Amino acid sequence: MNTWRLDTWLTYRPEDFLMFSEPVYWQMIQTHNALFWPAHILTMLAGLGVLVVLGNPAGFARFRPGLLIAGPLAASWMLAGFGFLGLSYASINWAAEWLIPLFVFQGVLILLGRTDFGVGVPSGIAAVLGFGLLAYALAGYPLLAPLAGRPVAAAEVFGVAPDPTVIGTLGVLLIARSSLKRRTAPLSLALAISIVWCGVSWITLDTMNTWESWSPAVAALVALIGWSLPNAVSTGGTPKASRSGRAADRPAAR
């Protein structure tokens, strides 16, 4: 008699794995916010800083723009991993602990791929989609809680909660990719990890029957579309080169 049986596993549905109720989930986020306040101000400022550097990498050429982008982004993943997953989410979902290594790995990956960020002036549709995602993660996502009738204290903020952090990262990856000649391995892997989280979040929110479940799903879809578009650089876009790009990936300097 086997303990593990495929025919038994096939009878399971997502709701069989959801171990908390919707009010408890939102309450957990509110409690987490109280625990980390006022770190939100710093993480939001860090996110805005990333946005500014991405918009004008040449203006930050003296300060290694790749690191200025990758540093705060990697730190946000670490904070969301150890802080949100480890300290708060794990209190209602033991499986959250299993995902901490993924968040740490993503942080390290982003740091390793730092030279792929801020390489040139973003251009093309991928960049537009990327800026849209990043702006949504920073300014739009925190509004979902009050829009859904939950207190502002339960808002999900970039760098503190995983969903806006991941959606913001998708934006950053699209922007970075728009100014590179080809899709690099660290960025592709970072995109894949972000998409995996969007999937996890979408299934969780959808199983709880919350209308916000569209948010990670649409963000992942937008990112995949942007990622698969032909590269603006290789198809005649004219991004400016910065000093931080690797020779192989940098667009030709004008």
Place this chain on the structure above:
Amino acid sequence: MTKHRSKPVSRRTLLAGSAGAALTALLPKAGWTDQTTTPSLRTIPSSGARIPAVGLGSWITFNVGDSPVLRAQCAEVMDAFFKAGGKMIDSSPMYGSAQSVIGDGLRALGRTDTVFSADKVWISDTDDGPDQIADSRALWQVPKFDLLQVHNLVGWEGHLRTLFEMKQSGHLSCVGLTTSHGRRHQDLAEIMAREPIDFVQLTYNVRDRAAADRLLPLAQDRGIAVIVNRPFRRGGLTQPLEGQPLPDWAGEVGADTWAQLLLKFILAHPAVTTAIPATTKPHHAVENLAASTGPVLDADLSRRLISQVESLT
């Protein structure tokens, strides 16, 4: 896996906490405090001990994390449950923070001796079973478990050995196994036929009746007590029935609500020892316990209930 150790909540904290106080203020309005009917008792065949025919589940409802407000609300449910004569609470290391919520509630309410503690072992490496059981016991804050069940038959052979040893050495009263959603009935039947277990836990309700084919008669034959989980299909039965008129015969069997009728259906099976609905509401805990009193459904009423519920859900 998270070992959920939160700061213990004292009774004073619970009752002084804003939600605790608010909820306490609401309780008399809900009317459950007036209900004094003692629940009917059923016998555990292997020991002869008697327990109330309705217990309390904790999947999802008691997994509320660290929020003191929500933990206080769970304690209010437990308080109402015990005051109405309830005893068995069922949990598992799989249920997130539920074990520590129960443990803190029991201690704050002074009910560590009243409770019939039914927990589970749920870990695939059976060598780790004793450690998991020790962690669970620390979270429940009880001197020993009344019942430990192998959750969903995971590693059942190794875990049963551990549990039988614990029972023999006096560190455990009863041994059991669980399944749900109609899964692995064949495997469970084989184990029931040959292992000296005290309890099985399975799903049986108005819509999920497969257990009545083989497992319930087998339990009766073998003298195994039966705990029924998912009596309301995790709300999938109670929600659509909300607001629907009760059958005109409901009063004859002493049922005031659909939930009570659904429980009466389960308890009508002679093999069933106890049903363990989960709830977030103190008045539901009381209402559920009250369903064990009064007449049980006869075969004809059971059939009529099945067809009515099938047409409405």
